[in-house]
Amino acid sequence: MAKEQAVKFIDDPNAPEIFASGATGFFVANGNITITFESARADHSASPGPVYRAVVGRVILPAAAAQGLAVGLFDFLEKQGFDFKRG
Numbered sequence: 001m002a003k004e005q006a007v008k009f010i011d012d013p014n015a016p017e018i019f020a021s022g023a024t025g026f027f028v029a030n031g032n033i034t035i036t037f038e039s040a041r042a043d044h045s046a047s048p049g050p051v052y053r054a055v056v057g058r059v060i061l062p063a064a065a066a067q068g069l070a071v072g073l074f075d076f077l078e079k080q081g082f083d084f085k086r087g
Contacts, residue, residue: 018057033066035059 020037027034039056042049061069078084 020056024053024055028063031063032060033063035061035066 018037019039021039022037023035024038025034025036027036035058036055037057037059038053040051041054042051074084
């Protein structure tokens with residue numbers, strides 16, 4: 001049996017970044033989880049400009065990777081002092 005090799009991680013400082021003010025939707029298809037992100041935007045064609053919610057991006061992950069993201073993010077936030085206990 002072939003020994004598994006570790007996959008090398010290469011950081012890309014030019015990878016695109018987006019800001020999202022919220023995760024607005026989740027969708028499951030073919031074992032993949034789609035997360036839709038939104039951000040508030042203003043329409044400056046009127047004054048005052050009405051604010052609306054716009055989709056700024058989507059991330060699609062296999063279910064296992066989405067679970068890893070959720071667990072990792074929760075653990076990270078707990079270590080940063082966020083308290084998620086509900087009273």
